[in-house]
Amino acid sequence: MDNKQGKQSLISRLASSEAFLSVAASLICIVIGLLLGTVVLAIINAEHAIGDGLMVIIKSGFKSPRNMGTVLANAAPLIMTGLSVGFAFKTGLFNIGAAGQYTLGAFGALYCAIVLQLPWYLCLLAAMLLGALWGAIPGIFKAYLNINEVITAIMFNWIGLYLVNDIMYGKGQSPMYDLATTKTFSLRKVAKGSMIPSCGMSDMFGKLQSVTIAIFIAIFFAIIVYIVLSKTTFGYELKACGFNKHAAQYAGINDKRNIILSMTIAGALAGVGAGLYYLSTVAEWNPQVSTALPALGFNGISAALLACSNPIGTVFSSLFISYITVGGTKLSTQYYTKEIADVITALIIYLCAFSMLFRNRIRAMLTGKNRRVNVGKGGND
Amino acid sequence: MNDYIIEMLNITKEFPGIIANDNITLQLKKGEIHALLGENGAGKSTLMSVLFGLYQPEKGEIRKNGEVVKIKDPNDANALGIGMVHQHFKLVEVFSVLDNIILGVEPATKRLGFLQKAEARRKVMELSERYGLKVDPDALVEDITVGMQQRTEILKMLYRDNEVLIFDEPTAVLTPQEIDELMKIMKGLAAEGKSILFITHKLDEIKAVADRCTVLRKGRYIGTIDVATTSKEEMSEMMVGRKVQLVMEKQPQKLGNSVLSVQNLTVKSKKHGKALVNNVSFNVRRGEITCIAGIDGNGQSELVYALTGLMKTDSGKIYLGDKEITHMSVRERNLSGLSHIPEDRHKHGLVLDYTLENNLVLKRYFDKQFAKNGFLKFSEIRRYADGLIEKYDVRSGQGAVTAARSMSGGNQQKAIIAREIDLGNDLLIAVQPTRGLDVGAIEYIRKELLRQRDSGKAVLLVSLELDEVLEVPDRILVMYEGEIVGELDPRHTTAKELGLYMAGAQRN
Numbered sequence: 001m002d003n004k005q006g007k008q009s010l011i012s013r014l015a016s017s018e019a020f021l022s023v024a025a026s027l028i029c030i031v032i033g034l035l036l037g038t039v040v041l042a043i044i045n046a047e048h049a050i051g052d053g054l055m056v057i058i059k060s061g062f063k064s065p066r067n068m069g070t071v072l073a074n075a076a077p078l079i080m081t082g083l084s085v086g087f088a089f090k091t092g093l094f095n096i097g098a099a100g101q102y103t104l105g106a107f108g109a110l111y112c113a114i115v116l117q118l119p120w121y122l123c124l125l126a127a128m129l130l131g132a133l134w135g136a137i138p139g140i141f142k143a144y145l146n147i148n149e150v151i152t153a154i155m156f157n158w159i160g161l162y163l164v165n166d167i168m169y170g171k172g173q174s175p176m177y178d179l180a181t182t183k184t185f186s187l188r189k190v191a192k193g194s195m196i197p198s199c200g201m202s203d204m205f206g207k208l209q210s211v212t213i214a215i216f217i218a219i220f221f222a223i224i225v226y227i228v229l230s231k232t233t234f235g236y237e238l239k240a241c242g243f244n245k246h247a248a249q250y251a252g253i254n255d256k257r258n259i260i261l262s263m264t265i266a267g268a269l270a271g272v273g274a275g276l277y278y279l280s281t282v283a284e285w286n287p288q289v290s291t292a293l294p295a296l297g298f299n300g301i302s303a304a305l306l307a308c309s310n311p312i313g314t315v316f317s318s319l320f321i322s323y324i325t326v327g328g329t330k331l332s333t334q335y336y337t338k339e340i341a342d343v344i345t346a347l348i349i350y351l352c353a354f355s356m357l358f359r360n361r362i363r364a365m366l367t368g369k370n371r372r373v374n375v376g377k378g379g380n381d
Numbered sequence: 382m383n384d385y386i387i388e389m390l391n392i393t394k395e396f397p398g399i400i401a402n403d404n405i406t407l408q409l410k411k412g413e414i415h416a417l418l419g420e421n422g423a424g425k426s427t428l429m430s431v432l433f434g435l436y437q438p439e440k441g442e443i444r445k446n447g448e449v450v451k452i453k454d455p456n457d458a459n460a461l462g463i464g465m466v467h468q469h470f471k472l473v474e475v476f477s478v479l480d481n482i483i484l485g486v487e488p489a490t491k492r493l494g495f496l497q498k499a500e501a502r503r504k505v506m507e508l509s510e511r512y513g514l515k516v517d518p519d520a521l522v523e524d525i526t527v528g529m530q531q532r533t534e535i536l537k538m539l540y541r542d543n544e545v546l547i548f549d550e551p552t553a554v555l556t557p558q559e560i561d562e563l564m565k566i567m568k569g570l571a572a573e574g575k576s577i578l579f580i581t582h583k584l585d586e587i588k589a590v591a592d593r594c595t596v597l598r599k600g601r602y603i604g605t606i607d608v609a610t611t612s613k614e615e616m617s618e619m620m621v622g623r624k625v626q627l628v629m630e631k632q633p634q635k636l637g638n639s640v641l642s643v644q645n646l647t648v649k650s651k652k653h654g655k656a657l658v659n660n661v662s663f664n665v666r667r668g669e670i671t672c673i674a675g676i677d678g679n680g681q682s683e684l685v686y687a688l689t690g691l692m693k694t695d696s697g698k699i700y701l702g703d704k705e706i707t708h709m710s711v712r713e714r715n716l717s718g719l720s721h722i723p724e725d726r727h728k729h730g731l732v733l734d735y736t737l738e739n740n741l742v743l744k745r746y747f748d749k750q751f752a753k754n755g756f757l758k759f760s761e762i763r764r765y766a767d768g769l770i771e772k773y774d775v776r777s778g779q780g781a782v783t784a785a786r787s788m789s790g791g792n793q794q795k796a797i798i799a800r801e802i803d804l805g806n807d808l809l810i811a812v813q814p815t816r817g818l819d820v821g822a823i824e825y826i827r828k829e830l831l832r833q834r835d836s837g838k839a840v841l842l843v844s845l846e847l848d849e850v851l852e853v854p855d856r857i858l859v860m861y862e863g864e865i866v867g868e869l870d871p872r873h874t875t876a877k878e879l880g881l882y883m884a885g886a887q888r889n
Contacts, residue, residue, distance in 0.1 A: 252690075
């Protein structure tokens with residue numbers, strides 16, 4: 001009898017726990033996304049859809065230490081751009097400018113490393129500051145001129161990209177540009193002191209040099225963001241502005257200041273993401289080919305959405321996206337292209353739009369009743 | 382043989398933690414105006430949402446003309462001839478009146494789907510004339526008055542040939558003149574054979590138009606009465622469950638020094654530069670309730686925004702005590718001793734997606750009591766919130782952690798009042814504090830305002846309701862087109878005299 005009651009209260013506790021429902025809903029999104037992805041694989045090449053398609057995507061990440069290392073190395077910057085987008089979301093802002101802030105961050109990190117030969121943490125700081133600057137601009141426009149941050153941020157994405165490309169290339173004369181590789185100089189050759197230390201991480205993951213403590217730095221930032229948002233008066237103000245700007249003004253909260261701060265912090269987070277990527281030498285910047293904005297900036301939107309903007313959730317969603325992206329690169333090009341991983345991620349994100357529905361379904365299953373959440377029933381009654 | 386057009390039999394509807402409707406029966410006769418009376422949270426809106434197909438009841442059945450029907454969504458309701466005017470209108474602001482009326486049932490050519498507006502316009506104009514529902518079919522909804530918006534909603538129902546019309550608190554947003562007009566329209570509709578369900582908590586209106594009245598209390602069915610033979614006192618007792626004091630008893634006044642002093646205040650419109658508040662001067666002293674009366678839109682809102690810092694002033698000075706606050710930020714004013722119960726509790730008063738406790742500390746979360754080194758003290762906030770909830774009897778599903786959004790209007794307002802009064806400030810600005818609330822809540826809030834006055838605080842009340850203006854304050858200032866056109870003593874004035882000032886026909 002007691003046992004049964006205990007069980008019931010556990011179920012009802014779960015049913016009323018927002019955290020549990022969010023996680024469960026996201027997991028359902030992932031599973032259905034993978035299934036639909038398989039359908040896509042089957043449409044492209046039915047014969048190999050499971051064995052050479054889905055299974056490769058699911059298994060590759062764990063297949064070798066090197067693959068696991070790749071997952072971690074790519075997840076770290078993604079966590080940061082995800083945090084960037086999620087943080088702005090909480091304040092009611094859509095930071096589509098994470099890509100531009102990331103670009104500026106990349107420049108800051110690489111310039112300090114290659115030209116100034118500064119230690120890694122100062123390079124990271126530079127990345128953070130330039131990202132913050134690029135985030136602050138749309139924030140200022142929004143706060144003082146009421147110009148939609150999406151428009152400004154998109155324009156500054158491109159302004160940032162061409163500006164950075166131009167400086168890094170400098171008609172081939174830039175001290176950052178390596179004519180031999182047509183990319184920026186590899187830090188492994190010219191600025192070893194600016195690389196983020198590995199602290200034995202790369203040895204654990206098949207001597208992959210790009211595996212560094214970056215992932216821990218990213219997780220550290222996620223925890224900080226979580227604390228700021230949920231434990232501090234600053235986070236209280238930011239969320240109040242995000243939920244209801246008018247009520248925030250009424251309560252005497254300085255919404256202009258908070259909009260600018262929120263975008264600045266979001267920019268700083270994206271900038272750090274770029275720092276973690278380039279200072280871990282996952283890749284070099286290619287100023288001539290980079291006419292497209294860095295994908296990691298936009299993937300941050302996916303990571304944030306999948307995690308419902310929760311900072312801790314973003315760590316896991318980023319790891320997951322990074323994991324299936326790595327899986328995608330391991331697909332045999334004979335049958336599929338690696339972009340199939342993007343398709344699956346996109347499907348999962350798309351399904352996230354249904355997560356409210358899943359949540360209510362799960363709740364209904366747990367409580368055994370078709371109870372609906374009482375949304376939109378304001379007013380008198 | 383059945384003379385009921387709609388019957389809702391033994392309806393039960395539950396929400397997590399609350400039974401909104403507990404075995405409720407409502408029978409609507411053809412051609413009658415049937416009032417549904419109850420306090421906030423009594424289950425009126427839920428019951429109507431069940432009828433309109435927005436909620437599915439756990440138990441009970443709905444019959445139309447004696448036959449059991451299933452209403453799964455508003456489309457089903459519409460097909461059965463049931464239409465509803467919601468309390469918060471469901472109109473597309475940037476569409477014209479005509480477009481709003483035909484939205485969803487647009488007449489179009491069969492092949493290519495071109496709109497056939499001429500025909501729709503003819504039908505709308507015909508209906509408008511027949512029922513006396515004056516509208517401008519080409520005006521955009523955002524530009525027309527609330528009264529015309531409501532008439533647009535009614536025309537929407539008539540255009541769909543609905544025969545059962547549900548009005549959810551239709552008078553909450555109207556001026557006294559518009560209410561009279563609506564009452565006439567409703568009677569006209571009933572005379573034409575439409576059956577009307579009228580959700581309200583205003584007894585005068587029930588007396589004025591309704592034939593019968595069903596009373597709900599706390600989700601339960603109390604009874605159905607014949608309006609003509611039942612007194613207002615009896616109805617209010619059924620609704621509240623105890624005797625209600627409809628007339629306030631006031632303590633003798635103990636006037637103190639001036640708390641709020643406004644000198645030659647002018648606020649101009651950003652759009653066209655016209656003075657919305659024009660050279661207004663007055664003061665409010667300790668121990669008095671001063672009321673700003675007037676018809677909606679005569680500068681009261683802007684005056685309050687200027688006083689509370691939500692809008693910039695163009696000229697003039699505002700003093701709080703002997704401190705000038707004219708150019709202070711909202712936060713500085715709050716900390717200098719200004720409390721504000723805002724006009725719109727959803728827009729300004731509450732962060733609806735925050736919990737009740739977070740809303741209760743909305744103006745003092747940064748206080749030493751609730752925060753240390755920038756970190757919130759959650760246990761302190763909880764203790765404080767629980768205290769206020771207890772003291773001000775704020776009711777909600779899950780106490781301090783209830784989402785403000787899920788609370789009833791009356792309890793949302795109580796939460797705001799608790800927060801503002803507990804700031805302990807010298808000045809309380811209360812803007813339409815009883816708007817849209819039921820008798821019990823109104824009584825509570827008016828008593829609370831009087832208590833503030835008696836404890837030596839200054840209260841500035843802004844109200845559109847005549848009975849409130851005449852009953853609650855010690856002094857009435859009438860605003861007309863941005864100016865204060867008269868000062869009246871509520872003990873020596875009448876509704877008629879007040880009305881003349883409000884309409885701009887008289888000034889002193």
